[in-house]
Amino acid sequence: MQDGRRGWHFPSPVFYHVGKTNMRILVVEDEKKVASFIKKGLEEQSYVVDVAHDGLQGEDMARKNEYDVIILDILLPKQDGVMTCQKIRALKIDVPILMLTALGDTDSKVRGLDAGADDYLTKPFHFEELLARVRALLRRKSQTKGAVLRVDGLVLDPVTRKVERDGKQIRLTTREFALLEYFMRNEGKSLSRTQIAQHVWDVSFDMESNVIDVYVKLLRQKIDRGFQKQLIKTVVGVGYVLSEQDENDKS
Secondary structure, X not given: OEEOOOOEEOOOOOOOOOOOOOOEEEEEOOOHHHHHHHHHHHHHOOXXXXXXXXXXXXXXXXXXXXXXXXXXXXXXXXXXXXXXXXXXXXXXXXXXXXXXXXXXXXXXXXXXXXXXXXXXEEOOOEHHHHHHHHHHHHHHHHHHHOOOEEEOOEEEEOOOOEEEEOOEEEOOOHHHHHHHHHHHHOOOOOEEHHHHXXXXXXXXXXXXXXXXXXXXXXXXXXXXXXXOOOOEEEEXXXXXXXXXXXXXXXX
């Protein structure tokens, strides 16, 4: 699909499948039409997407939330993308950053990369290329974290999206997989409902709902039912923890 007014190239409704979905992405783009196209396309790939429309808002969201990739325009109001990138890196946030800009000259690219960006894409672009670059950044991040997660017989492969416990394969929905992956990457840490909502859902999530508790119950039924040791525990007054230590069980 092409937006003839600006020369944007977006794919028709058939999208490429990615190896690892349910990741959370921040798009910092002041052109609302462009931001909307990017958000819609990424959500078609099962990514959770938040959008900021200026540099200060983008910096604030990157500081408060945990993202797997940030897509950052350079020409932003209030604070440009280069400064935003520098401030994010100064906060010791190592999330992969993909710079977007209409400035295609070498000096502009060098400025963006020197500010801490991991990759650079010039506008206008084909959406398929954006997706490919996002996948590449996610693969690099996955490799630095370790490909397979293991907790007491529970195994999750973020690349193949396979989950098993004690050799028994477990089938999970996209949201259940995202929730379990978040638990396993934070093994032994008590996670509040707010933390879970921010990573597995998006900023518009209704904290008054009981959706998180419902999904935790569903996940428990799949990974704990029938096993002697219960891995997902309730932390009274806080939220939940995934741990192999029985003494922490407060459920």
